[in-house]
Amino acid sequence: MSSAKKPVCVIAIGMAGSGKSTFVQRLNAHLHSSSPPAPPYILNLDPAVTNLAYEPNIDIRDTVDYHEVMKQYNLGPNGGILTALNLFTTKFDQVLDLVEKRAENIDYVVIDTPGQIEIFTWSASGAIITDAVASSLPTVIAYIVDTPRAVAPATFMSNMLYACSILYKTKLPFIVVFNKTDVQPHAFALEWMRDFEVFQEALASHQSTTDDDGAPTYMNSLMNSMSLVLDEFYKHLKSVGVSSMTGDGFSDFLQAVEASREEYEREYLPELARVRAQREATLQKQKEDSTARMLADLAVDRTSDPNFAAQDRWNPEEEEDEEDDGGELNIIDRSEDPWPGQYIDLTQPRPSEPTWPRPA
Numbered sequence: 001m002s003s004a005k006k007p008v009c010v011i012a013i014g015m016a017g018s019g020k021s022t023f024v025q026r027l028n029a030h031l032h033s034s035s036p037p038a039p040p041y042i043l044n045l046d047p048a049v050t051n052l053a054y055e056p057n058i059d060i061r062d063t064v065d066y067h068e069v070m071k072q073y074n075l076g077p078n079g080g081i082l083t084a085l086n087l088f089t090t091k092f093d094q095v096l097d098l099v100e101k102r103a104e105n106i107d108y109v110v111i112d113t114p115g116q117i118e119i120f121t122w123s124a125s126g127a128i129i130t131d132a133v134a135s136s137l138p139t140v141i142a143y144i145v146d147t148p149r150a151v152a153p154a155t156f157m158s159n160m161l162y163a164c165s166i167l168y169k170t171k172l173p174f175i176v177v178f179n180k181t182d183v184q185p186h187a188f189a190l191e192w193m194r195d196f197e198v199f200q201e202a203l204a205s206h207q208s209t210t211d212d213d214g215a216p217t218y219m220n221s222l223m224n225s226m227s228l229v230l231d232e233f234y235k236h237l238k239s240v241g242v243s244s245m246t247g248d249g250f251s252d253f254l255q256a257v258e259a260s261r262e263e264y265e266r267e268y269l270p271e272l273a274r275v276r277a278q279r280e281a282t283l284q285k286q287k288e289d290s291t292a293r294m295l296a297d298l299a300v301d302r303t304s305d306p307n308f309a310a311q312d313r314w315n316p317e318e319e320e321d322e323e324d325d326g327g328e329l330n331i332i333d334r335s336e337d338p339w340p341g342q343y344i345d346l347t348q349p350r351p352s353e354p355t356w357p358r359p360a
């Protein structure tokens with residue numbers, strides 16, 4: 001299938017309370033009411049959320065019980081969320097299969113991520129999920145910003161530095177979504193992003209820029225340098241203002257998504273192909289090296305032991321039976337089922353699995 005026919009995957013990431021879930025709910029409503037309606041396929045990856053204002057097609061909570069995970073592994077809330085996400089990621093191939101089956105009939109796949117941003121952006125599972133999705137579908141990061149909280153220049157800059165780290169980590173098309181514009185319009189943020197001198201003035205007006213001797217403070221110099229770094233970063237992203245409460249700005253957001261699809265095809269896909277080709281070449285080289293080493297060892301064995309050739313036969317009975325029993329655990333697709341699917345407790349050890357002794 002050509003990528004032009006594939007749905008676009010929107011991954012909603014943002015600080016706790018920035019409005020990710022409300023944003024996903026509003027995007028869902030907007031797409032349902034568009035003409036023609038384009039209902040998205042939604043994945044909820046937050047195992048700790050209690051109420052969702054939308055019906056996800058795949059919900060991590062159907063597969064992993066986060067409270068059980070905390071109990072079983074003796075973890076706190078964040079450790080529990082991270083471990084639940086790790087367990088779910090082991091079955092992410094099933095999720096991709098389900099999405100792939102629906103791909104022809106949907107235009108958008110939307111992923112809602114856990115409340116604590118670092119659980120997704122700084123974990124192996126988050127990276128695995130992002131890479132897996134991005135290697136099969138055009139993917140865009142929607143970085144949700146709590147606009148009323150970002151009016152303080154230092155908070156705005158911290159938020160943007162975090163966004164910058166995600167952009168450079170994922171290298172995916174990136175949309176900064178200034179949310180809650182019903183409370184605080186985002187014009188100030190656009191101005192700060194367009195002209196770093198205006199931002200530096202705003203920084204200076206919020207804190208003292210010189211010490212008692214009249215020299216610039218360390219913080220002032222640091223922030224000024226960082227604003228220059230960010231100036232470069234702003235050139236690589238799109239930004240829109242939305243209100244997930246009123247629905248304002250969602251058409252602009254979808255336009256930015258469409259532009260991101262083109263950017264994905266123009267920039268991300270060729271880079272992905274290059275990295276894949278490089279990895280395959282490295283693997284091929286490693287395979288050839290180990291085959292050459294093995295053949296050299298065999299040649300030495302044959303010369304040192306004349307009976308070696310007779311023992312050097314494949315005995316099928318000695319082969320271990322390594323059948324994959326992973327079919328027991330299934331991801332549930334609730335698209336056609338109004339009721340939650342069968343609950344599977346991933347934290348219970350399966351009978352065939354060894355129980356490891358705890359370290360003393």
Ligand SMILES: Nc1nc2c(ncn2[C@@H]2O[C@H](COP(=O)(O)OP(=O)(O)OP(=O)(O)O)[C@@H](O)[C@H]2O)c(=O)[nH]1
Nearest residue numbers: 016017018019020021022115179180183243244245
């Ligand atoms: N006024 C206003 N409030 C909003 C908007 N979007 C979200 N909120 C509110 O912001 C709060 C947090 O929203 P959530 O959608 O729960 O945010 P979240 O990022 O998913 O939160 P966690 O997953 O718990 O980190 C809620 O009280 C929402 O009602 C918006 O556009 N305008």
